[in-house]
Amino acid sequence: MLSAFDIFKIGIGPSSSHTVGPMRAAQQFASALEQGGLLERTARVHTDLFGSLGATGHGHATDQGVILGLMGDAPDTVDPATVQPRLALLRKTGQLALLGRHAIVFDRVRDIVFLGGQSLPEHPNAMRLTAYAADGAVLSARSYFSVGGGFVVEGGTAPPASAVQRNWPWPFSSGDELMAQARASGLSVAGLMLANECAWRPEAEVRAGLLRIWQVMQDCVQRGFGIGNPLAATPLPGPLHMRRRAPELHRELTQAQQGAADPLAAMDWVNAFAMAVNEENAAGGRVVTAPTNGAAGVVPAVMHYYARFVPGASDEHMVDFLLTAAAIGMLYKANASISGAEVGCQGEVGVACSMAAGALAAVLGGTPAQVENAAEIGMEHNLGLTCDPVGGMVQIPCVERNAMGAVKAINAARMALRGDGSHYVSLDTVIRTMKQTGEDMKAIYKETSLGGLAVNVVEC
Template sequence: MESISVFEIIKVGIGPSSSHTMGPWNAAEMFLDEIKRTNSLQNVKEVFVEFFGSLAKTGVGHGTDIAAMLGLAGENFKEIDTDKIDEKIAHIKNTSQLNLGGEKVLPFVYGENLILNMDKSLDFHPNGMIFKAVFNNGEILERDYYSVGGGFVATKEDNSIKDNCIRTVYPCHKGEDIIKYCEKLGVEKFSDLVYINEEAWRTKEETRAEALYIWQQIKECIYKGISKEGILPGGLNVSRRAADFNRKLLGEKSYQNLDEWLQAVKNSDKNFNQITRWISCFALAVNEENASFGRIITAPTNGASGVIPAVLMYSQTFTEFNTEEDIVKFILVAGEIGTLFKKNATISAAMGGCQAEIGVSSAMAAAGLTEISGGTPAQVLMAAEIAMEHHLGLTCDPIGGLVQIPCIERNSMGAMKAITAAHIALESDPSKARVSLDQVIKSMWETALDMNNKYKETSEGGLAVAVNVAEC
């Protein structure tokens, strides 16, 4: 089994969904690369993309169609001006043209060149898609791709397509591996082991710099979220609430920049009720940005992207564990826990329901917080286990196929559970625990396999059908 860098689990992304937006976007870029490798963009006469299963059923709400068009147009989601997305998509639809890879303008009719096939699923994975290019000489290039969660893309032949999947010196594929190698190497902190393994991809200094870059992106995302008001796109008329939370907590004073606002948060009241409101505010801010095609940190998915930022921001503003090194350790440990779920279960709601997203992110955050709070490797694993244990069976039933209801509020709940799990683990003796992290991951995967498909990001069950979209 190949190892996965923590920065493949916690990384820069774009809303609203890692599996339904970033995955198809990555697949489109991969298809462009395949065209260039086997032929030429200049020789393409027409291009098609068809989505199946969950990608089709909730595709419009998750921006799957938008991601595919922008990806085929050669846009990069890490660099694109998110304020220009609507304009770019309107141009493609209004002109019925797409500039393939930014090099050749082709006819492109929405509904003909891009199809959401809601009546069929591909066998390999519910998030399946087929890209097809027709060349001037009549030849056809066709490839099927599968968005398997967290922005990862696979094919039937290769289920680990990401370039950063390699073997580390001390591979940690299960929780028991982490304990074994920490003892073997004589390291007292889980993060020390992660530092060593990350050297398979980059130096320790580069790892630290990447983690701090992630932290900067998290802070900027939260600040953007608390600075915007209005209605989220998609038709549900969901109001942004983070700005209102922030105003009630800090008053009407305006802030000139992120640093000034952050200092005000640190200086605010630190009673229990205020702190819990701030945690919710942080999570809401991120997920409201995510719901509106904002740039966020995927951790491990977009739908669950508010949990880790909320818990990490909590640690930096309301606890004594607030140094740069604490930030790095938090992110490294949280990311490594995410790899365990990725390798042994799933981080895709289309495969496992929301337990695979909010549940995993809560486990990751609980582990990170326990690490920087002085927890042993065993206590870190215990915290992750506790957090996931209380998310088992959580369904994915987004109303209208949008990452808004109940997704946004679930991030606040996941953050609170993570903090509680960390506190319990820090006061416990892991040797007396009856359930291990490996066991709960196994249980989560078995639950995912047994879960009815209508509760797996299809908007065919639960709240998605209990609430009439027109009433919203």
């Protein structure tokens, strides 16, 4: 069993697997040096990035994540506005302060090596950090795996017992078990999740934490629209020089409200919400993994749709939305993957679409069976979705893909609510199929930028 706060984590862009995960790993490594009494003896830290981290790490700012983690920054607390000035100072001085305290000589090119052609067997998102003494002796060497959504696993370690041994009132590890618990308890999916969350922390803290997640999502959309964010007028970082489209779309939609009614205006707003989040993510801004950064726009866009276009929407509904979405996301995390490097974008935007579809069905009054049906529809029509970012940047096709995923989630929820919850393909079946499809997918379509659009679009 995971927590909703494992699925929804506050961090920065552009990638949960390639930026947030490596930041967490590097911070853990530096903390381990301190705990082992090795921090003051460390003269140099070297990082090797393997597999997908090495192949698209430049475009995904993986080296930036490593540097920030070594400095002691955490994804949920680092101020995005300070990142580039601090990196500029590092380039100028050639010195990095481990955990903000112990200065070492650091050369970004020498000390972070991208090895996209090499892989470690445990996972395609792998990294190895090595600390050296002044005489060149190895003080510590550890491997870490960024397994999706900002989750990090250290090589050769197991989860602490305290993380898994809890008195869950309604435990579940599959969609069928989730439905069985709903029938046995008479609770909604959100009700089950809330009861389980209270095994971690008090109910008031759960609700406050989820509303904070919702607030960060709202703030992200506002920044993406350019409200209070002067950087929204500049192109996204990187060689593509891709212009932001969400601010202009927001202005057009706001002005259009005063004119003739457009029956599809809601769809335009959903596109705007999703693109605002993912353009902000691509720029390194503050986002929420949902369940990953690359798919961070889908769930917030559908929540904004609900808040804007459904009468009576309230904070209580938003808590239920996030709890339901988290329950669905946990099933994918436990039984398949949410890593684009492991199963392609079906594990990112596909999972986000499934989560948002089920959650929207829930807050629109759907039964647990209809929620499960909506989640299944959301994934069934994302099966086989590849991860082929142009230039290794989380921009093309990622920004538009989130908008498409959000619209698809709304449609999936509406389809499920038009039925009685009975359907031929179960959520467990589609999760199992997604995993098998990802295993069969060639590596060039799994966040390596070696296939698909990544090789058929000329970078300008």
